[in-house]
Amino acid sequence: MQKVAVAGVGMTKFGCSQKSQVEMFAEAAMDALVGSNLEPKDVQALFVGNVMGDFTEGQLNIAAFCASELGLSVNAPAVRVEGACASASVAIREAYNWIASGVYDIILVGGTERCLTMDTSLATRTFAMGSDSRYEVFNGLTFPGVFGMAAHLYSDKYQVPLSTLSEAMARVAVKNHKNGAKNPLAQFQKEISVETVQKSAMIADPLRLFDCCPFSDGAAAIVLASEKVIHKLTDKPVYILGVGQAHGGPLYRQKDITRIRAREASAAQAYEMAGLTPGDMDVCELHDCFTIAEILAVEGLGFYTPGKGYTSVMNNETGLDGKIAVNPSGGLKAKGHPIGATGAAQAFEIVNQLRGECGERQVKGAKRGITDTLGGDLGTIVNIIYGV
């Protein structure tokens, strides 16, 4: 197996776009290619994460159309993968293996999604297709409902008063908005207060509006290259040190939704492959689709023991200068969440952090970072560890 590195990265501004999903992807991809000193003809394969291009634009088979829009060689396979909100991270892991195995040296990979310019009154219901259609969607369960339940279960299991947990959740939102305010590509670039969160509308008890990430349009892309060619493309390679992916399945098969088994399995795969531990990570982009989700994720990734994740924000340990910087980009909460693109946007941030190119939101001396992407309520988890 040969080593795999990121050569270049690209990302559209997240928020509301007038472009199609193919056009957004092409914008991000051209930035990633230019940043890698490559032309489209150099790309040997393409992987695209996309969740519901058929619903939003009537477009299936989207990877082939992205390839054609960019002018890739007809010989380049173009593969769409879908693992709900983890789609782009699934794509990165697939691309990783095609280079690690020595078949290809240069692969373009990313994701694209239109969520904001669809009818957002239907968005929550549409997104719910990422959970089990037979027993969950059928009964009206949506993602805010799942994570609202998880918050109550967490409060009960660990005897954390709901008022304390709600404050911690609000502080997750405050931290991520503070980071997003320093990110010119973020959907929300405005700081908020704990009061902003706690006075916002109730969505799914105890989750309020500002506990929820927004609907977003956007795309992100990265170029992966083999160790053989990476030094011709960039003098700032960022290596993929470990990858992990695991599956959960429907909620009724879970023992405890406050501890996502699939995340623990996936993270263990990635740490073992990298030969690293949670304590070795300097920076983390994780799946804060709801504020409680960040608290569960810092535990699942091994930064905090179960039941102590909420202290991360209470003790200001996950800010830009904390013991582990979590979601310096603003996370899904402030940067935005164009679902099929999110995993690639997380990679975009980690790579820029490890290159020391994040300006005001730079995590000082960051050498190793991890991404965490969740698809569905608990269905698909991908973790990828990067290092310089």
Add this chain to the structure above:
Amino acid sequence: MQKVAVAGVGMTKFGCSQKSQVEMFAEAAMDALVGSNLEPKDVQALFVGNVMGDFTEGQLNIAAFCASELGLSVNAPAVRVEGACASASVAIREAYNWIASGVYDIILVGGTERCLTMDTSLATRTFAMGSDSRYEVFNGLTFPGVFGMAAHLYSDKYQVPLSTLSEAMARVAVKNHKNGAKNPLAQFQKEISVETVQKSAMIADPLRLFDCCPFSDGAAAIVLASEKVIHKLTDKPVYILGVGQAHGGPLYRQKDITRIRAREASAAQAYEMAGLTPGDMDVCELHDCFTIAEILAVEGLGFYTPGKGYTSVMNNETGLDGKIAVNPSGGLKAKGHPIGATGAAQAFEIVNQLRGECGERQVKGAKRGITDTLGGDLGTIVNIIYGV
């Protein structure tokens, strides 16, 4: 790279099913696992082709739910891929590489789709999402329209009178129904005549009803295993000798839709990797979504020179005892076409043919076979060569 073999195969009857897509997949997968002397816990990763489970059942992230239904280990990544009607073949190629690269030894891969029990009055329009939404679907183009145009262009370019071409097309249908009549899993198990085709309703000139494959429900699955473990699983291994995949893109980027560049590129990749030529193939399962598509495919795969593919059926050269047996299963035309499952069903047939287990429709002495799967009008092509 280690060699990759098929250990076992499974397939539901194609046609109309009362099961969900996950349940159909589990049925096919359990047959493939039992045929491989394996249990679900032995599976290290899962790849599932599915095109529009969100439209038909409100189900995204379907690979994770298939994995959970089967009781796979949480550590097994479950990946859905979508390349329109080529989805399951894309899945097989991805799975192939994870074993070839030495990461895994046992992978379950296949596809599942519900097309018949959806509202079929919308099916053609829904399927059209596999072509370009901005310039094709938007203007009302559907797949019957594309292949109707291809037939007219073929007739004009090669000066084959439309009456001759139409007869050849009808003979494709007659041949594939004759084969399907010998396949207990086929949707249509009834022979037809040239007259049946030529008296059927006009769909998209010159394509008549019996020039078109049906809508179908169904699933198929295969178990791939490394050369290290294959001999513990079966005494009839069938090896994957070559894989190819290429992308086309929208019609307006094509020079000539009677010659699908992506197929020629993909087939060349597969033949080169296998070190074989078209003349080495004994049996072929190809993408006869319309009868004209089989004529184009036998040319694209190198069995006939461009403009001569129609002679394959006029001279009875592609029957079970012809120079190359094409679609012994009945093909999409008679076996049926549950779109996300089709590539895996092609693999199912080729593996059974190379094992000599096809009974009445057995191609005598078949040692090498190729599958050909087309996604969209010309968007995605995958070819896989199998041998014993």
